[in-house]
Amino acid sequence: ESVxxxxxxxxxxxxxxxxxxxLVENSLDANATSINVVVKDGGxxxxxxxxxxxxxxxxxxxxxxxxHTTSKLSKYEDLQSIKSMGFRGxxxxxxxxxxxxxxxxxxxxxxxxxxxxxxxxxMENEPKACAAVKGTxxxxxxxxxxxxxxxxxxxxxxxxxxxxxxxxSRMAIHHTNxxxxxxxxxxxxxxxxxxATSSRLDSIRTVYGVSVASNLVQLEASEYNDSSxxxxxxxxxxxxxxxxxxxxxxxxxxxxxxxxxxxLKRAVEIVYAATFPKASKPFIYMSIVLPPxxxxxxxxxxxxxxxxxxxxxIVEKIQSAVELKLRQSND
Ligand code: ADP
Ligand code: MG
Numbered sequence: 001e002s003v004x005x006x007x008x009x010x011x012x013x014x015x016x017x018x019x020x021x022x023l024v025e026n027s028l029d030a031n032a033t034s035i036n037v038v039v040k041d042g043g044x045x046x047x048x049x050x051x052x053x054x055x056x057x058x059x060x061x062x063x064x065x066x067x068h069t070t071s072k073l074s075k076y077e078d079l080q081s082i083k084s085m086g087f088r089g090x091x092x093x094x095x096x097x098x099x100x101x102x103x104x105x106x107x108x109x110x111x112x113x114x115x116x117x118x119x120x121x122x123m124e125n126e127p128k129a130c131a132a133v134k135g136t137x138x139x140x141x142x143x144x145x146x147x148x149x150x151x152x153x154x155x156x157x158x159x160x161x162x163x164x165x166x167x168x169s170r171m172a173i174h175h176t177n178x179x180x181x182x183x184x185x186x187x188x189x190x191x192x193x194x195x196a197t198s199s200r201l202d203s204i205r206t207v208y209g210v211s212v213a214s215n216l217v218q219l220e221a222s223e224y225n226d227s228s229x230x231x232x233x234x235x236x237x238x239x240x241x242x243x244x245x246x247x248x249x250x251x252x253x254x255x256x257x258x259x260x261x262x263x264l265k266r267a268v269e270i271v272y273a274a275t276f277p278k279a280s281k282p283f284i285y286m287s288i289v290l291p292p293x294x295x296x297x298x299x300x301x302x303x304x305x306x307x308x309x310x311x312x313x314i315v316e317k318i319q320s321a322v323e324l325k326l327r328q329s330n331d
Contacts, residue, residue, distance in 0.1 A: 005067075006097045008097075012094040013098055019140055023047070030051060032178060036182075037192075040184070042159075044160075047143065049137070051137075055113070055136055056107070065118040092138075093121050096119055099143040102139040113130055115127065116128070172206075173285055174253045204237070217240050231290075234286065234321065240276075243279065250282075252306075254288045258304065261308070263312075269281065296308075296309075
């Protein structure tokens with residue numbers, strides 16, 4: 001049974017960056033306003049995510065890392081919207097099958113917190129009382145210690161930390177009311193350091209730099225209605241003709257979840273190249289809001305390639321909106 005669990009867990013948590021994404025999403029779900037990430041050896045030695053969210057109640061600790069334990073199910077009315085959020089109650093459990101998980105947490109109104117470690121879905125010891133300020137810190141140590149081949153592949157690739165920095169940069173410019181940091185263990189300087197702000201542009205400037213932020217065209221928030229009552233909302237930024245980059249950066253959120261959508265990316269690249277023939281590849285930040293039952297993120301569990309109901313129509317509408325804005329900026 002434990003081999004089956006481990007293999008299943010290895011599907012949910014494919015790389016260190018998948019663990020970071022799940023942990024940060026949990027912190028956001030706990031209403032954190034500050035999320036700090038520390039990484040050692042590209043996440044293989046240590047991933048530590050600390051937040052100032054609402055914490056985990058003492059009585060929830062024994063079952064926290066059991067599969068399909070989630071405190072969030074009651075919030076969703078139908079199966080469809082549960083599905084749209086990805087794996088429910090599987091992330092933390094999975095991490096305990098492929099790494100060593102230690103949780104330190106304190107809930108509001110309590111004088112001290114608790115610390116407890118997990119392995120293979122269960123607590124290793126009774127929760128120990130400890131000092132804590134606010135929120136939750138989750139440490140994942142020795143990720144894939146029991147998956148030798150996976151560990152070897154990842155050890156040889158140096159880009160996992162880069163992937164984590166990239167993930168947090170994307171999260172930071174969408175969740176502008178939350179401050180994020182990400183650093184290597186022992187490093188004085190953070191590689192992502194965003195401060196909560198009310199302005200998306202400020203946040204993009206802090207995270208991606210002036211050369212990106214000063215060369216953007218705003219796609220003003222637009223709502224799309226159809227006779228068939230289908231509606232979506234879109235807003236964002238696309239780079240102008242002065243922007244220089246070899247690769248497209250598309251930061252896409254659908255219903256506040258970071259996803260990928262290859263057809264949409266291609267559509268924007270096409271109008272960008274047509275409008276600015278001499279320009280390089282674009283930078284795009286885009287947030288789309290749709291009825292949850294129109295979104296299917298389960299095409300593949302970790303790639304997060306999203307598929308949307310009426311996708312062709314949505315892509316087409318966004319493409320013309322972007323084209324119009326880019327043209328106006330060019331005049
Ligand atoms: P899910 O997010 O799908 O519910 P997870 O395995 O990611 O499942 O987390 C299990 C549960 O642990 C969550 O539902 C939540 O109650 C609790 N939890 C995890 N991380 C945090 C956190 N940082 N702050 C508060 N609660 C948390
Ligand atoms: Mg989760």
